[in-house]
Amino acid sequence: MLYKPAGLKLSEMRIEQERYPEKLYLKRIDKLRGIREVQKEFNLQLEKDIQSNNAVNVKNTLVNIVQETFSEPRSGSIEGISETVNLLVSDFAKESEVIKNLFRVSNKDYTTVLHSINVMALAIGYAQNEYFSKTEKKKIGLCALLHDVGKTKVNSEILQAPRKLTDDEFHQMKAHTIYGYEILAKCKFIYPEIRLTALQHHEKLNGSGYPNNITDISKMAQIIGLIDCYEALTNDDRLYRDAMVPFNAMTLLKDDVVAGKYSWRIFEKFAYSLK
Ligand SMILES: [Fe+2]
Numbered sequence: 452m453l454y455k456p457a458g459l460k461l462s463e464m465r466i467e468q469e470r471y472p473e474k475l476y477l478k479r480i481d482k483l484r485g486i487r488e489v490q491k492e493f494n495l496q497l498e499k500d501i502q503s504n505n506a507v508n509v510k511n512t513l514v515n516i517v518q519e520t521f522s523e524p525r526s527g528s529i530e531g532i533s534e535t536v537n538l539l540v541s542d543f544a545k546e547s548e549v550i551k552n553l554f555r556v557s558n559k560d561y562t563t564v565l566h567s568i569n570v571m572a573l574a575i576g577y578a579q580n581e582y583f584s585k586t587e588k589k590k591i592g593l594c595a596l597l598h599d600v601g602k603t604k605v606n607s608e609i610l611q612a613p614r615k616l617t618d619d620e621f622h623q624m625k626a627h628t629i630y631g632y633e634i635l636a637k638c639k640f641i642y643p644e645i646r647l648t649a650l651q652h653h654e655k656l657n658g659s660g661y662p663n664n665i666t667d668i669s670k671m672a673q674i675i676g677l678i679d680c681y682e683a684l685t686n687d688d689r690l691y692r693d694a695m696v697p698f699n700a701m702t703l704l705k706d707d708v709v710a711g712k713y714s715w716r717i718f719e720k721f722a723y724s725l726k
């Protein structure tokens with residue numbers, strides 16, 4: 452085992468000669484500190500990736516950041532993701548169109564992490580199209596990125612089941628909304644919309660959603676809920692069904708709008724943002 456005091460970096464020589472352990476053991480009390488350090492380093496990398504306008508690298512770095520953060524989903528680590536979203540809503544990222552390209556970069560393994568990043572890319576695209584202020588963009592980016600954080604508490608076999616879920620499994624799956632709310636309620640975010648979106652993003656305006664069958668849904672949760680559904684339809688989130696092309700996904704969502712599940716205005720705005 453390698454013991455190393457905090458603040459001291461491994462020397463370049465050691466790294467070159469690969470004189471370091473394969474696994475790094477951390478005391479539990481140092482775990483959060485470790486994650487914050489990793490987030491900081493990855494954010495520096497992300498800034499460079501954005502500046503070089505390389506959507507593939509941006510996406511890979513984002514996967515690393517989100518994966519690391521979701522490995523310890525609690526207050527102290529989750530807030531660190533704010534800086535990441537800050538970088539993505541910067542003027543520079545907007546000019547380089549890196550956000551638009553981000554969603555188009557496809558990845559082989561479809562996970563909650565990738566889904567969350569895709570939903571965030573689409574949500575920031577929506578916000579850019581609507582000329583949201585930078586603060587509003589940051590808020591919607593965070594709501595999108597963290598909407599499914601509760602899935603970290605759901606059994607991974609249920610999340611990856613290559614078949615339709617049983618009633619009991621679906622019941623457990625639905626609880627990710629409540630878990631997400633509970634996790635985010637303990638975090639020090641200034642926007643209450645973040646935890647509310649985690650709780651309400653599966654609710655439908657006609658009361659047919661979950662977990663509470665409410666019809667009075669916050670605007671943010673309505674936007675993220677629609678984008679969430681579009682993202683899941685256009686990526687094969689379940690192995691037993693094929694991904695839809697955008698046109699077909701929008702047609703299906705339009706039927707849901709007609710059925711009273713989603714707002715027309717939000718649907719229209721989202722459609723324009725996809726152009
Ligand atoms: Fe969800």
Ligand SMILES: [Fe+2]
Binds near residue numbers: 566598599679
């Ligand atoms: Fe989702």
